[in-house]
Amino acid sequence: MPMTEYNVLEEELSRPSVFKDESKLSIDFLPSKLLYRELELRFLARHLLGLLNLETPKSSNLLVVGGVGIGKTSLAKTFGKMLMESSRKRNIPVKYVHINCRTNNTPYLIFQTIARELSQHVPARGYSTEEIVGVIGDLLRLQQLRLFLVLDEFDFVALRGGTEIIYPLTRIHDANRSGTISTPVSLLLIARSPAFLERMDQSTASSLGHSVLRMRKDSQAQLVDIIQQRVDLAFKDGVVDKEAIRLAADIASELGDARHAIELIWYAGKYADEEQSPYVFPDHVRQAKSSIHPVVRRETIYGLGLHKLVLLLGIVRQLKHSKLAYIKTSDAIQEYKMACEEFMLAPRKHTQLWQYLKELAIFDLIQVKPSGKGYRGKTTFISLPDVSTRQLENELLSLI
Ligand SMILES: Nc1ncnc2c1ncn2[C@@H]1O[C@H](COP(=O)(O)OP(=O)(O)O)[C@@H](O)[C@H]1O
Ligand SMILES: [Mg+2]
Structure with missing residues (x-):
């Protein structure tokens, strides 16, 4: 077959790039x-080492709190790796289960996921919540396993009143302790804020409240090193200008947010490629900055369900039309209903929408404040962090 004269694919394939391996910049990548x-790793080690006691293993619970992108998940996963290494060295059977509560957002789903991690023979349905906790206990006893359970993004179950799942988990050890068998369950909760502790039953809350690790923010200098570490893995040698790294660290240091820092340099690389620049310069970082807002991140929006997207769209539109900084919830909901009509969706009920609003607030996608003086009754006001409404509207429309 004669060659097509002008093969755009070939041209794209041979287009030069500043990257050597972009996957190293993905948020799931663990350096x-x-x-x-x-310090943080040592804190976890000291609190959780009882799990590896040969004779009398101990359960312990811990809560890690900190903002988005600060490194909570990476910390837990790094510790999990250390724990598995040390348990293997000592021939102590430990199972590390890491659950993201954003996707597994009900007690049943969480228990189900734990059970299925312990045995692939657990059926996908058919158990009640109490039964599945019993199954978990049995599986641990039969395999004489110790469990290190991480419940990541715990805010999402806590928000739905799911904090009662902790108590049965902490009971498994006592129920299984007999003779030489002991199956401690150590729990590491990760959340953005410890606020849910106040809504929990006293004894569980205080057992957790005593061991809270608040993650320290990274300084500008530390962020420079964190970016450099990823640049070495993801970019070709010497293509990223030192000043570009400094600038990205500077911008991200306001929030001490490692994820934002990495995202900035990643997008900067994309802009460099787009311009066919062989180097990444500070100006590319500036372009990246204006295209990503640290709060309104693409992957956060991707994770939202359809109706939450439409509700957010309603909020964005109402803010845009009214030109106000804060809008009334009722107006936002009105706009949501119109958007539902536009997309031929049956609108959700008010109670459900309130739940969605709470979730959007937890993601920092919106800010919510109760009405101050001068308003009759209870009105809640909504605002958006400083992000362009037009940009966000386009993003949402492309997803819906
Ligand atoms: N101390 C660190 N050293 C190197 N990379 C880090 C560090 N802290 C965070 N990161 C990176 O920053 C990104 C965000 O971290 P993550 O653990 O997902 O944050 P969180 O769970 O708090 O939202 C990840 O890509 C992670 O690898
Ligand atoms: Mg995380």
Whole structure:
């Protein structure tokens, strides 16, 4: 076959790029060494080492709190790796289960996921919540396993009143303790804020409340090193200008947010490629900055269900039309209903919408404040962090 004269695919394939391996910039990528987190790792080690006691293993519970992108998940996963390494060395059977509560957002789903991690023979349905906790206990006893359970993004179950799942988990050890068998369950909860502790039953809350690790923010200098670590893995040698790294660290240091720092340099690389620039310069970081807002991140929006997207769209539109900084919830809901009509969706009920609003607030996608003086009754006001409404509207429309 004669060659097509002008093969755009070939042209794209041979287009030069500043990257050598973009996957190293993905948020799920765990670097082999976490920088500047020795203190935090040591804190986890001291609290959780009872799990590896040969004779009398101990359960312990811990809560890690900190903002988005600060490194909570990476910290837990790095510790999980250390724990598995040490348990293997000592021939102690430990199972590490890491559950994201944003996707597994009901007690049943969480228990179900734990059970299925312990045995692939657990059927996908058919058990009640109490039964499945019993199954978990049995599986641990039969395999004489110790469990290290991480419930990541716990805010999402806590928000739905799911905090009662903790108590049965902490009971498994006592129920299984007999003779030589002991199956401790150590729990590491990760959340953005410890606020849910106040809504929990006293004894569980206080057992957790005593061991809270608040993650320290990374400084500008630390963020420079965190970016450099990823740049070395993801970019070709010497293509990223030192000043570009400094600038990205500067911008991200306001929130101490490692994820934002990495995202900035990633997008900067994309802009460099787009311009066919062989180097990444500070100006590319500036372009990246204006295209990503640290709060309104693409992957956060991607994770939202359809109706939450439409509700957010309603809020964005109402803010845009009214030109106000804060809008009334009722107006936002009105706009949501119109959008539902536009997309031929049956609108959700008010109670459900309130739940959605709470979730959007937890994601920091919206800010919510109760009405101050001068308003009759209870009105809640909504605002958006400083992000362009037009940009967000376009993003939402492309997703819906
Ligand atoms: N101390 C660190 N050293 C190296 N990379 C880090 C560090 N802290 C965070 N990161 C990176 O920053 C990104 C965000 O971290 P993550 O653990 O997902 O944050 P969180 O769970 O708090 O939202 C990840 O890509 C992670 O690898
Ligand atoms: Mg996380």
